[in-house]
Amino acid sequence: MSEHLIRHKTYDFPDQGGHFGPFGGIFVGETLMPALSELSRQYDKLKHDPAFWAEFDYDMAHYVGRPSPLYFAERLTKIGGGARIFLKREDLNHTGAHKVNNTIGQALLARSMGKRRIIAETGAGQHGVATATVAARLGLECHVFMGVDDIQRQSANVFRMKMLGANVVGVTSGSRTLKDAMNEALRDWATNVDSTYYIIGTVAGPHPYPMLVRDFQSIIGREVKEQSMRQLGRLPDSLVACVGGGSNAIGLFYPFIDDKQVRMIGVEAGGLGLATGKHAAPLSAGRPGVLHGNRTYLMNDEDGQILETHSVSAGLDYPGVGPEHSWLKDLHRAEYTAVTDDEALAAFRTLTRSEGIIPALETAHAVAHALKLAPTLPAEHVMVVNLSGRGDKDLHTVAAIDNIKL
Amino acid sequence: MSRMSRISTCFDELKRRNKQALIPYITAGDPNVVTTLGLMHALVQNGADLIELGFPFSDPSSDGPVIQRAIERALAKKTTLRDVLEIVKQFRATDSKTPVVLMGYLNPVECMGYQQFTDAAVAAGVDGVLLVDMPPEESHDLHQVLRNGGLETIYLVAPTSSDARIEAICRQSSGYVYYVSLKGVTGASNLDIASVTSNLARVRQHTSLPLGVGFGIRDAESAASIAKVADAVVVGSALINRIAELQDHTHHTAAALQQQTSLIADMRRAMDN
Numbered sequence: 001m002s003e004h005l006i007r008h009k010t011y012d013f014p015d016q017g018g019h020f021g022p023f024g025g026i027f028v029g030e031t032l033m034p035a036l037s038e039l040s041r042q043y044d045k046l047k048h049d050p051a052f053w054a055e056f057d058y059d060m061a062h063y064v065g066r067p068s069p070l071y072f073a074e075r076l077t078k079i080g081g082g083a084r085i086f087l088k089r090e091d092l093n094h095t096g097a098h099k100v101n102n103t104i105g106q107a108l109l110a111r112s113m114g115k116r117r118i119i120a121e122t123g124a125g126q127h128g129v130a131t132a133t134v135a136a137r138l139g140l141e142c143h144v145f146m147g148v149d150d151i152q153r154q155s156a157n158v159f160r161m162k163m164l165g166a167n168v169v170g171v172t173s174g175s176r177t178l179k180d181a182m183n184e185a186l187r188d189w190a191t192n193v194d195s196t197y198y199i200i201g202t203v204a205g206p207h208p209y210p211m212l213v214r215d216f217q218s219i220i221g222r223e224v225k226e227q228s229m230r231q232l233g234r235l236p237d238s239l240v241a242c243v244g245g246g247s248n249a250i251g252l253f254y255p256f257i258d259d260k261q262v263r264m265i266g267v268e269a270g271g272l273g274l275a276t277g278k279h280a281a282p283l284s285a286g287r288p289g290v291l292h293g294n295r296t297y298l299m300n301d302e303d304g305q306i307l308e309t310h311s312v313s314a315g316l317d318y319p320g321v322g323p324e325h326s327w328l329k330d331l332h333r334a335e336y337t338a339v340t341d342d343e344a345l346a347a348f349r350t351l352t353r354s355e356g357i358i359p360a361l362e363t364a365h366a367v368a369h370a371l372k373l374a375p376t377l378p379a380e381h382v383m384v385v386n387l388s389g390r391g392d393k394d395l396h397t398v399a400a401i402d403n404i405k406l
Numbered sequence: 407m408s409r410m411s412r413i414s415t416c417f418d419e420l421k422r423r424n425k426q427a428l429i430p431y432i433t434a435g436d437p438n439v440v441t442t443l444g445l446m447h448a449l450v451q452n453g454a455d456l457i458e459l460g461f462p463f464s465d466p467s468s469d470g471p472v473i474q475r476a477i478e479r480a481l482a483k484k485t486t487l488r489d490v491l492e493i494v495k496q497f498r499a500t501d502s503k504t505p506v507v508l509m510g511y512l513n514p515v516e517c518m519g520y521q522q523f524t525d526a527a528v529a530a531g532v533d534g535v536l537l538v539d540m541p542p543e544e545s546h547d548l549h550q551v552l553r554n555g556g557l558e559t560i561y562l563v564a565p566t567s568s569d570a571r572i573e574a575i576c577r578q579s580s581g582y583v584y585y586v587s588l589k590g591v592t593g594a595s596n597l598d599i600a601s602v603t604s605n606l607a608r609v610r611q612h613t614s615l616p617l618g619v620g621f622g623i624r625d626a627e628s629a630a631s632i633a634k635v636a637d638a639v640v641v642g643s644a645l646i647n648r649i650a651e652l653q654d655h656t657h658h659t660a661a662a663l664q665q666q667t668s669l670i671a672d673m674r675r676a677m678d679n
Contacts, residue, residue: 030571182467183465187470191590193566289513303517304463304517305463
């Protein structure tokens with residue numbers, strides 16, 4: 001149990017109310033407040049129960065296929081021409097991304113609370129697939145909310161969810177993407193609160209979600225720590241991960257927070273460029289506000305209306321970010337930057353051709369920044385890039401950009 | 407506050423006449439700010455005692471489809487929180503009696519700044535504020551600023567609220583307490599009068615403030631049944647369905663707006679009978 005709940009000497013967040021400094025908290029309608037308290041109590045109980053973590057570990061090993069390799073990308077390193085680049089292969093997990101680490105943890109929570117009906121929001125469809133997967137395995141009813149624009153651009157994942165027995169609910173309100181799917185999931189939860197467990201897919205939303213999703217995803221960073229010590233005899237010098245809501249990044253970063261010499265770099269979706277306003281980079285170009293139950297950096301206008309975002313990757317197309325990232329930014333413990341759609345697409349191709357690994361477009365953002373940063377660093381620098389997901393789901397998007405009909 | 411607030415005056419007067427308050431909710435800027443002002447006067451003409459004026463937010467996660475669409479229409483007209491305060495100011499030019507409560511989500515208020523918002527709201531003649539995604543646990547700073555400015559702070563109680571939460575919420579509340587009549591979003595259709603009655607009795611143990619009930623009250627009949635057990639009836643989606651039929655121009659006559667909101671007159675009659 002102890003190794004699942006990391007205790008840092010210099011960092012102890014969130015507080016009892018779910019605050020990461022000024023960020024986080026619980027900002028929802030009263031109907032959901034008791035449900036969130038119940039979830040907090042249940043998680044507090046289970047997280048000190050060795051049997052809970054034993055089951056989690058068993059599923060991670062035998063169902064997900066963990067630990068995922070920490071792979072030295074030799075040809076990518078040569079292309080970068082500087083730091084040695086290692087890839088944490090979350091793309092090799094069952095369902096093809098890091099998302100399943102969280103959905104397994106939360107599905108165990110749901111089961112322990114006697115909830116038979118699962119809901120989730122999804123953008124790229126990875127979290128929806130990971131949720132539909134665990135729901136199928138545990139025999140739970142599953143409804144996934146997804147913006148109709150995302151349904152269009154991620155049709156393969158929509159079909160996967162349906163195959164798995166989930167009901168995919170198209171969301172037509174607002175910008176018809178991830179943020180609107182989350183609104184709709186919150187509405188459903190308020191309506192069916194007694195029977196329903198809401199599996200949020202990222203480290204955002206009201207407390208306790210940012211905390212518990214982080215705890216489940218921290219398996220990524222814990223493994224990297226062990227693997228780095230075993231394979232290299234030391235910790236990495238830098239960690240690079242893409243940030244939409246930020247769950248794969250927190251999962252990688254969190255176990256390293258006390259290791260001050262390790263640089264942590266989150267890469268947001270720069271879309272068509274930060275200057276154009278058409279991006280999804282609240283940490284790079286937004287300011288704090290309140291959305292979806294927490295206070296965090298947001299993309300909003302001067303009247304507090306949430307702005308429509310743009311990214312080639314549906315999974316990063318979100319105007320907010322997990323509150324812990326906002327706090328790590330303000331603490332200057334992590335750095336955040338953005339790469340454009342074009343840079344991400346170029347990195348997508350580079351990784352595919354140099355290493356034979358097709359990354360998700362979300363993940364390609366991290367790869368793109370790694371390739372920018374690597375040449376500025378010496379050859380003994382060890383950089384770990386979280387290869388958070390595989391790109392099969394994006395083949396249609398990339399083909400369309402290349403004017404190829406599949 | 408030195409003076410008696412408009413909200414408590416309103417409820418005291420109703421109590422003396424042995425009546426319950428009828429509170430319409432409309433979204434400011436739907437279909438445009440000029441029509442909203444006209445609608446507010448029409449609502450009073452039709453028997454409204456207090457008006458909940460919604461200010462738009464792009465992500466109304468507690469609202470059902472009817473109010474979502476009203477908000478989308480208001481945002482399409484670029485209605486800002488400042489515009490909404492301006493509507494209240496103009497309303498006050500001819501109506502100094504009917505209380506106005508601003509209702510919405512936190513982010514626009516947070517964006518304007520708590521003090522600036524409070525000052526502007528007080529200056530415009532706003533009486534109270536209800537922020538649906540701002541539970542008492544998170545509201546301390548804003549709550550203090552609002553109260554110091556002389557604004558009432560209205561909070562929600564839900565069917566899911568425990569007795570301990572109800573007590574804490576009532577302690578923070580002023581003006582009235584808003585009981586959410588059902589599990590769900592605004593405009594839902596699963597209103598259960600028996601459950602409302604028993605839950606209101608629970609709330610009553612913790613406060614002497616008037617109790618308003620909203621979410622899911624759609625016609626004169628349900629308004630009358632709720633009025634038998636509550637101090638105030640709030641109606642939003644059912645009214646907005648009618649307002650949605652209005653064309654987007656700025657010269658609707660007072661009579662036309664009164665006709666379009668005749669649901670309020672029907673409810674008034676049913677509640678008073």
